[in-house]
Amino acid sequence: MEEINLKELGTYFLSHITIILGVMAVIFIVGCIYSVVIKKPMYHGTTSIVLVSQNTEITNSDIQVNRNLVETYTQIIKSRKILSEVISGLGLSYSEETLASRVSVSAITDTDIIKISVSDRSNQLAAQIANKIAEVFMADIKTRYNLQNVSVLDEAIVESSPYNVNIIKEIVLYLMIGIIVGCVIVFIMYYFDTSIKSSTEIEEKFGLVVLGNVPYVEKRG
Secondary structure, eight states: OOOOOHHHHHHHHHHTHHHHHHHHHHHHHHHHHIIIIISOOOEEEEEEEEEOOSSSSOOHHHHHHHHHHHHHHHHHHTSHHHHHHHHHHHTOOOOHHHHHHHEEEEEOTTSSEEEEEEEESSHHHHHHHHHHHHHHHHHHHHHHHOOOOEEEEEOOOOOSSOSSOOHHHHHHHHHHHHHHHHHHHHHHHHHTOOOOOOHHHHHHHHOOOOOOOOOOOOOOO
8 A cells, every 4th residue: 555645645635625615614504504494403391200109108018019110100101092192182183103202201220200201393292292191191090000109200391492403513513524524535536646746756656866847837828
């Protein structure tokens, strides 16, 4: 593999700086258009429910039972029965499959707390759906198992900032990508450029002694 002259490479990069800047500008503009115009902001609505003991005195056995129920409750929350009641109750136009894809249910490790998170383009609707899921789920548990061991810890609130949009971070990312892509393009051009650019290059590559140069004179008139 031919050795790369770093000084020559640096000079080549400087002479093609317009290509790097041009690529960077194109990627930056396209990225900003995507972030501002095409990309749809999404919001989270998150509510937390906690399993509580029905006994006045909480024992280790009660804690262990609740821990075992967390996984079961997590699956029930995303069941078709719960989601269909939420869709009906709020008059949503979503299908059960669509709503299920926007609902995330997770259990906080070593606790009896379950977090229900909903993503939606509407920040108000995301909070409403999350709170409605918790409401329907608790009613279902009461009816199905005759249990009242679940209560709301934190209701979902309306978030003001989308979770998938960070303009400053994305601008920096587009600029970095533009610089990297531009440099890669110029490097490829340099690597496959076999033209002789100076008499020094002839001496280094072919071991020949240059006796003289014929200057290039631009024809005028």
